[in-house]
Amino acid sequence: MIAAGNLGGMDRRDLAGGGGVGSRGTAGRLPRLGWMTIVVLLAAGFLVIASRPVAPRTHPPTGDAALAEQAINDLLDPGSGRDPMDHLPADFTAVTGHVPVRMRAPDGTTRAVHPGGGCSSPWGDDDTRWDYSVGCKAHDLGYDLLRYADAKGQPLDPDLRKRLDDRLSADMHGMCVINPKDTPRLCQVVASLYSVGLVVNSWHQRWGPPRAEPIGPWSIGLIVIILLIAARMPALRAPPRRRQAPVPAPDLDGADQARSGYLGVLQAGSLAGIVLAESVLALVAWGPGQPGWVWPLTWVLQLVPLFFLAGGYANVLAWQAARGGFGEYLVARIGWLLRPVLAFVTAWLVVPLSLELFAAPPDATAAFGRIVLQPLWLLGLYLLMVAATPVMYRLHRRLPVLTPVLLLAAVVTIGLAGRGPVAAHAGGIVLALLFGQLGFHYADGTLWRVSRPALVAGAVAALAGLVALTTFGGQSRLLIAEPTAYASFVPSLLGVLLIGLVQTCLVALPQEPRIRAVAARGRALSPRLPRHAPMTAYLLYLCTMLLLAGLIAGARTASLTAGGADWLAQPRTMLALALVAAPTMLAFLIFERRRAVPEHPLVEVEPEPPEEAPLDALAAAIGVAYGALGLLGFAAAGITAAADPPAVLGLPLDPIANLIHLLLGWYLVHCVRIRTVTRPWPWLLTAIACVPPMITTMSGAGLAVHGLTMLLAIGIAASRSQPVLTLRTRSRAVTESTR
Incomplete structure (x- = not known):
């Protein structure tokens, strides 16, 4: 599982925006043609797997x-x-x-x-x-x-x-x-x-009814995916001439450093607890029982509010330390997300194939898919919360009490009257913002100055409200959706709100000595692998879960021998495990093994010209928006493509559009990091990347969102082309005059 360090975002390096893929690794050992071949094969493989339809449900025919x-x-x-x-x-x-x-x-x-x-x-x-x-x-x-x-x-x-x-x-x-x-x-x-x-x-086509397939739109999507990957890979592009200066670390005193480490441990533990709960629910669903009886476990491990509270604390410290504006802050805060997202998307691709080799039933595949998809909801909403931090912090400073009260009222209203996926998505966003606000109150000292009896009373009251809500209010006792249900972490929005208030009160209870002890003990006990190689750790965890899935499937079909050794040595079993083990090894060797060779030769950091700041902020905002849309789209779409694409906030999405959105978001953030947003080419590629989603998911909302982005990108590219041409003309004139 992904644990502390990179996910906690709480040490001084992460608060300052460090992290990310900082070493070139093996990229320089292959020629560019070799890397381009790998890019094409990866993109084509994704297209083949992501475009598979949902297996049809059959029954004995009549008539x-x-x-x-x-x-x-x-x-x-x-x-x-x-x-x-x-x-x-x-x-x-x-x-x-x-x-x-x-x-x-x-x-x-x-x-x-x-x-x-x-x-x-x-x-x-x-x-x-x-x-x-x-x-x-x-x-x-x-x-x-x-x-x-x-x-x-x-x-x-x-x-x-x-x-x-x-x-x-x-x-x-x-x-x-x-x-x-x-x-x-x-x-x-x-x-x-x-x-x-x-x-x-x-x-x-999953052996279903033969259908004509949209080869043309898929081909356009494949080309765009290749362009976005190639533009981002170090081996396929020239090194940047200058990089953005690192964000200075927040100046924290001893008490603030202890609180930062304390919440870092809690945030890492919260994500691990969520994945653990999903795993238990999936295993229960594979067996003969129903997941309803494990509701007490979901009350303990529904730690999403804690994740957002700790994230809000880290975000506000990073925003206070940022000196280069909104664009610099965004790029610094989301750099750590790259490797976890790569792990989740990799798992999204290979897990269905592995389960297919195990002959797992559709319900088991859906249940296992929840283990992969659940963290994507968190990361997508976390991206939106990071982007909203400057605005929400300004509201916090001006209206410190009214802001969380209004957010609380919005959550209650959606929980009581909201129906359907749009309400679920909106409720998740508002819930994240609410607990992010509580993280601001923890950062400025409001929460930990509340008396301990008041915090205990608040926790007891919220817990009593949760018991009443689930006993007499008709709400489900499960605070995490069942494995085969809709992929959202808010099956009962009011229930998650109440358990989050309990967690907030408990988090604010410890005083400084206890906080220091928890932070120190958490750092000592957290395994080295999850902290330094979260992508590898998560994929290893999936290998273990796949092995359990195969054992259960084998027991169901009576193909499992008494010792299990013969089953484990079967080619199907070995291939199913290799589909996850191979990306795990590659992730460690290429991305997460520390190397002394830097990605590019060190370059002199230049101060940001004033005219670049607005473009940096715009590119970072668009990048975060599309990155979050890609993450939430993967979570909503499930583990296989659907005949009717699901919608996120009314925007229909399919796997191809999701990957393009995700790659476009990270490409724009990368351009901000290396300061190339003043050139026309990133904006031209942005405009091109908007074309496939407009074709593969036709809708009014999709045309509006992608059309506006395309027009804006083309306009910026046109406005930046003239300075580039003028600079090249002057350079040629200087060269000719020196001959």
Whole structure:
């Protein structure tokens, strides 16, 4: 799990904005062509996995769908003498637009076929010189029947598509015996290649009803993803001429340093507790029981309010220490998020494949996905809270009592009257801002000056309110959503609010000696790996959870031997674990193993020109907004792509749009860090990055958000092009005059 250090954000280095990926690692050991190849393969792999649809839910067909299933079974056994045409539904042609016919196959059987079909290839239909045509046309009719049943609202068993693909593969290989054309080996190779294409395409569509796929929009998205990754990778770009000066560390006295360390330990522990609770709920869901009985555990481990309280404390100290304005503050505060986000997105990609190899049921996959997705909600909302800190701190200074009261009223209103995902998202944002405000009160001393009896009374009152709310108020006792429920940490917004008030009172109880002891003991007990390599630690944790998932799945299917050693040595088991173990090793070797070689040669830090400050602030704000949108989009979309994309605050999102948003956000933040926002190219790339989400998730809100961003970016790029051209003209003139 991700623990202290980078996630706590509470030591002097993190409060000052240190951290992030600071070493080049192995980047300089590969040529640029090699790294570009890796970038293309990574982007293509993400596109293939992220574009897989949700597996269809099937049930025994009835009526016309049952006739379609019988016709497919007749197609699969051409030697039985049964004619698939006898079982075609009456409205088959009206629904599909195709009129089947009979054809004589080279093996002597009569097949029902789609006359306009053929053997599909990247260059169009190609029946090859060995004439695979009859088998391909019969296969196309089988696919038409699958589509017909889906159109009737009764998708058929995925096994039928697998059997249709196997039938075509057998027909093609059979032609290499019947009609080898003097090249039987080449025929077998070509038949095998066509068979591989069949399996890959069917796997990509989860063996569900065949569908046309939007190759054009996906290709545009792939190009943009490659551009954003390539622009960010050190090995594929020139070193920056100057870097942003580091934010000075806050000047803390002994008591403030103890409180900073104390809340740092609590923030790291809160995130670890949340992941632990999700893991327990997932394991319970995999077993025969229901997760409802573990509600006492969720009361103890629902530590989201504590996470935001500690984050608000760290943010206000960082804002007070910042001297370079909003852009410098934002870049400094979110640098530590890069590696955890990479870990979560990596897990989002590989976990479904691993569970598929374990033959885990859909509910188990959804439950395991919660372990991956839950932290993304926290990080996305934390990004928004970081960006809102300057405004919220100003409100805190002017209206220290009214601000949290209004936020409290908003949370209660949403909790009582809010319905649907928009209310859940808005409630999460307001809840984060509320406990961030309480973090401000802890920082200025208001909370720890409250008498201890008053804090105890407040905790008891909030706990009593929670008991009453869940006993008589109709609210769920589970304070963390069930593993198969909607991916939000606020199943009961009022319940989380009350447990957060309990935590706030308890956090403010210890006095300075006890605070120092907790901070020192936390630093001593926290493992070295999570502190210095959070991405590696989290992926190792997922490896362990995957092993448990596989053991449970094996026990369910009776494929687990008594000792389990044979099961562990099976190729499927080893491959499933390797899908997570390999990224774990790469994460450690490339990103998190400390090296003496810096990312770039040290450069002289220059003071920020006054004209750069507004652009820095704008680029950082846009970057944080899109980064948060990407994180929340991944959390809302779940672990697989959905036919109807989910929406975050009314904005539909899909995995491709989420990754583009995430990469665009980090690219803009990086441009602020290396001071390139005054050049036109970052803004041109920003405008280009807005195109794929507008295509893949068509909506009024999406067109408005991305269209405005595109117009703004193009306008800034145009305004910055003239100074660049003028500078180049002057440089050429100076060069020519010196010749």
